[in-house]
Structures are given as C-alpha cells and as structure tokens.
Amino acid sequence: MSRLIFINLPVTDLPRAVAFYEAIGARRNPQFSDDTAACMVLIETIHVMLLTHAKFAQFTSKTIVDAHKACEVMICLSAESRDEVDDLVRRATKAGGGADPTPVQDHGFMFGRSFADPDGHIWEVMWMDMVAATEAMTQGAPA
Incomplete structure (x- = not known):
C-alpha cells in the first residue's frame, strides 16, 4: 500500500x-x-x-502563524514540464493566489516557480529533466 x-x-x-x-x-x-x-x-x-x-x-x-507575515513551510510539487509549472502558477493566480513569492529558478535542466494560496501558504512547482540534472550534477553545476 x-x-x-x-x-x-x-x-x-x-x-x-x-x-x-x-x-x-x-x-x-x-x-x-x-x-x-x-x-x-x-x-x-x-x-x-x-x-x-x-x-x-x-x-x-x-x-x-499568519502565513502572509511568517513562513513555516514551503511545499513543493513536481511537474511534468516547464509548461505545466507555468500553467499551475497561472491557475493559482487567476484563482486569487499570488504568483512567485519566491524567486523563479531556471537552471536549464530544472525550472521552478511558486505561488501563495489566499492564506499565504507557499507552494513551489518544479520541473526537472532527470537525465540532464544527473549530468549537470556530475559536472558540478548548482542544483
């Protein structure tokens, strides 16, 4: 199970x-x-x-805590593609959330954005090309 x-x-x-x-x-x-x-x-x-x-x-x-003023946790979800990352942030913003309360991350092999729900809870959405990420990490690129 x-x-x-x-x-x-x-x-x-x-x-x-x-x-x-x-x-x-x-x-x-x-x-x-x-x-x-x-x-x-x-x-x-x-x-x-x-x-x-x-x-x-x-x-x-x-x-x-008031999540608009303090941060206790950030929750990260994986996405199937960069487009899915952008789409989820767009839908969250359209539904009353805030886009990108944390910096956008774009390392080529990894792309992430975030949104805050109406109560200020931060959700990150991350896409990663696992093959390229593994290659980049073995070559010393930042993750």
Missing part, C-alpha cells in the same frame, strides 16, 4: 480556500469534509486538509 501525505493548513475562509484548491485541480473528498475542514485531493497519495483556525487549534497548542 502506498503511503499517503496529508498536509494540514489553517485557513481563514474555508469556502474561499476550497474554491482556490479546486481551481488549481484538487478535488474535494466529502467523506473527510465538513463545515470546519475540507479534504482536498491533489493526487491519490497527496491530500491537503484545509482547517478553520478553530479546528486547527484542536491539534496544537502553538500559535497559528
């Missing part, structure tokens, strides 16, 4: 967050969703749990 990854994110407006993640291609799993949480399936092994602040606070005694 494959392992599943559940990324838990606190959100200030659950319906807005659900609409955003649907716009970038996730589908809502109603079995694990209610008025305090929504399970968004990116792919069968990666799920994003969108939790209201009240729900998120049930799982931690730590302060919930």
Whole structure:
C-alpha cells in the first residue's frame, strides 16, 4: 500500500480556500469534509486538509502563524514540464493566489516557480529533466 501525505493548513475562509484548491485541480473528498475542514485531493497519495483556525487549534497548542507575515513551510510539487509549472502558477493566480513569492529558478535542466494560496501558504512547482540534472550534477553545476 502506498503511503499517503496529508498536509494540514489553517485557513481563514474555508469556502474561499476550497474554491482556490479546486481551481488549481484538487478535488474535494466529502467523506473527510465538513463545515470546519475540507479534504482536498491533489493526487491519490497527496491530500491537503484545509482547517478553520478553530479546528486547527484542536491539534496544537502553538500559535497559528499568519502565513502572509511568517513562513513555516514551503511545499513543493513536481511537474511534468516547464509548461505545466507555468500553467499551475497561472491557475493559482487567476484563482486569487499570488504568483512567485519566491524567486523563479531556471537552471536549464530544472525550472521552478511558486505561488501563495489566499492564506499565504507557499507552494513551489518544479520541473526537472532527470537525465540532464544527473549530468549537470556530475559536472558540478548548482542544483
């Protein structure tokens, strides 16, 4: 059985967050969703749990950071092509996210961009030509 990854994110407006993640291609799993949480399936092994602040606070005694002001984590997804990287950032921006909160990375064999969701959580999207990357790394190029 494959392992599943559940990324838990606190959100200030659950319906807005659900609409955003649907716009970038996730589908809502109603079995694990209610008025305090929504399970968004990116792919069968990666799920994003969108939790209201009240729900998120049930799982931690730590302060919930404002991701517009502080960064606790950056999540990176792979893409099949440079075009897919650009397309996902375009869809995220159109759905109310912010484009490229981190520097664009273009090393020829590797291309990455990022977006922030409406709550400020940063997602990187990276494409890599594995053959060219392996060659570049054996020749001492930066990764």
